[in-house]
Amino acid sequence: MPTLSHLLLIGKVISVIFSVSYTRLRLALRSLTHRLTYHPSSPSSSSEPLNIVIIGASFAGYHAARCLANSVPSGHRVVVVERNSHFQFTWVFPRFCVIRGGGHERKAFVPYGPYLGGGLERGSCVWVRGSVEKIEEEKNDNQDDDDGKDEEKGGCLVLRSGEKIKYEYLVVATGSAAELPSRVGKEDKADGIRLFRDMQDRIEAAKDVVVLGGGPAGVELAADAKALYPGKNVTLLHSRTRLMNGSFGPKMHEVAVKELEKLGVDLVLGERAQLPAADTETLSEVVLDSGKRIPCDCLIKCIGQKPNSSLIAELSPSSITESGHIKVLPTLQIADEAHRNIYAIGDVADTGSIKNGRAAIEQAQFVAENIVRAIKGKKPLEYHPQWFEGFTELTLGLDKSVMYFNDGSAEIILPHRSKDVALRSDQCWRLFGVKPFEDPSDLEAAKA
Template sequence: RNIVIVGASFAGYRVAQVIAGGLPPRSPYRVVVVEPNSHFHFTWVLPRFCVVKGHEHKAFIPYGGYMAGAPEGSYRWVKDKVVDIDQATVKLQDSGEAIPYEFLVVATGSGVREGLPSRVNATDKLDGMKLLQRMQNRIEAAKTVVVVGGGAAGVEVATDAKALYPEKHIVLIHSRAAVMHRFGQGLQKAAREGLERLGVELVLQDRVVNEDATSGTVTLRSGRTITCDFFMNCTGQRPLSDVLSNLSPDSISPSGHIKIKPTLQIADDSLPNVYACGDVADTDTPNPNARSAMRQATVVAENILLAVAGKTPSHIYKNLWADGVIKLTLG
């Protein structure tokens, strides 16, 4: 009797650990984790490792250690990708296997089309390291680097590049009036001062409308054209909820997040055994991060443990002020 968890980043990995460790002895239930990546991607370090050489291997952490305390036979780990879900099974991409489930957790997170510096679009550690090394070499060889997006990834990669290569022209473009606009004014001010102190050119309230790789230019909405050797897009993260679209299309919000109840069951009364947590879930968390994802994961795990014991899921998730805290490096 399977409890299937789709995705094993901060949220999914935590769900697996809590449930596998919380099932009673000789339980008929088993955790099945389906994750396409060979290693855990430690996303916090990616912006820096796009710039600084020699550390890229540290971004990929072997799976398994976090589950060391789980009883033998309490879980199965499947390296594959879920491509479809119905009311009884999840279908895998590579093996074609259909895994039956009694409970399902969607913890697929968020992604970006371009990948780095926010995500690594590679499922294998070696391939991921090569992508980071390629980024490092591109930045090292460039004279002018344009970074688009003034969130954490954009601010960190711009300041790291300028700190390591002070002779380079680093331009950070952000469409809002302040970088780190989702956070408080104190952090916004500190980030701006850090950028200016290093000599990063900051372009606010403007956006790129055209990128010409042939001429090496980007054109802004204001009409300004910037010539650069390397262009980095740090915008456009989107929740990876497509996997649920056939089973429960009405549970996917216009933003692409999965609508959930306070118990983190999806907002579909016909599917009380399906949960969502992490970046993919519509929890109204102002600044989704690993801290909030792991708290959500604990709620999901505790509710499933109640359900397998024949009890009503009663744990609810509430946002905390600490979910909006971030550790931001500025060079």
């Protein structure tokens, strides 16, 4: 029998569904109006449009670009600087590290472009493929009469190619860095596919697989590996006594433990591994602090994500937390009065929110709204993490997953079964306006 708190949570979920639908409708109507009224140059000036530059186009940056490309006032434009050839759909990474055949790993790389809603065609958005090396300040020559400080007048990005791009507003959405299965760490699709296939080969050839880290990626990969290869020894090693710690409640741990044990995964909790600093691919065993030894001929590390905050660390060292994240105000501006025109969103930002695509999209919508408000001289909105950003679907084997809701007072876990080994990758492609799984770059490569 559901409790009152569970019924209230169900009501909240229904409310969120309506809210999301309303937001999508509002954005669609705004986009239609923008197409009819936007001009790259200001009606009162024939000069070049002022740039709102977004560094990074994963969930946070790509959605911010979409929102801004369909709402930015005339005389401004969005410039997206992205180093990767394709959008990398990280949620499917653990699965595609395990399953072989069918070319599924290609589905993790979605072509960029259509999601911007025509912004590239009408000039409200410009796409630059490149890597930013440095952010340079640009100060006004005139001194402020009140405090003698220079007035912030934007700045300039220096790309690896040597190109320079001026900005009036800057959004840092550079995410975090890690190894597979959390991140691919390669800029080109072809290189990423090779890494996936190398991981698939390693797991298939192994006898004793040890997965280090009991977060979502570690749990999912361990479950998939054991489900696909029941004859292998698969061990999940986690330094804490509870899996899925952090933003997840105790019920998520209980469900994960139950399903992993049912599959036959060996769980070692509350133990740390003593790993050599050098290459770990030649290990024959993993030694724990307790002295216990675990046979291992394939070690997969699902730990150590680090925020890509070096650009801001060089520009504004005081804006970096001990964990390496960028300090932000509730307005999502970085916490530095000298750089109020710089914003940070997504995994790189210290927002207090869970680090996932849903939270990144919420932050993207807020930052887009605040930049438009800043251009128009309006007061900014404040972003505060919402409970629904923590909604999670966790796979627990090749055909089973659970959907998790937690509003702080109640947890709901709904089991789900699916035979789609590609984890609805086709829906991601459609969301981004691309026909599954047709990639123009594949045709170009075939012709070359």
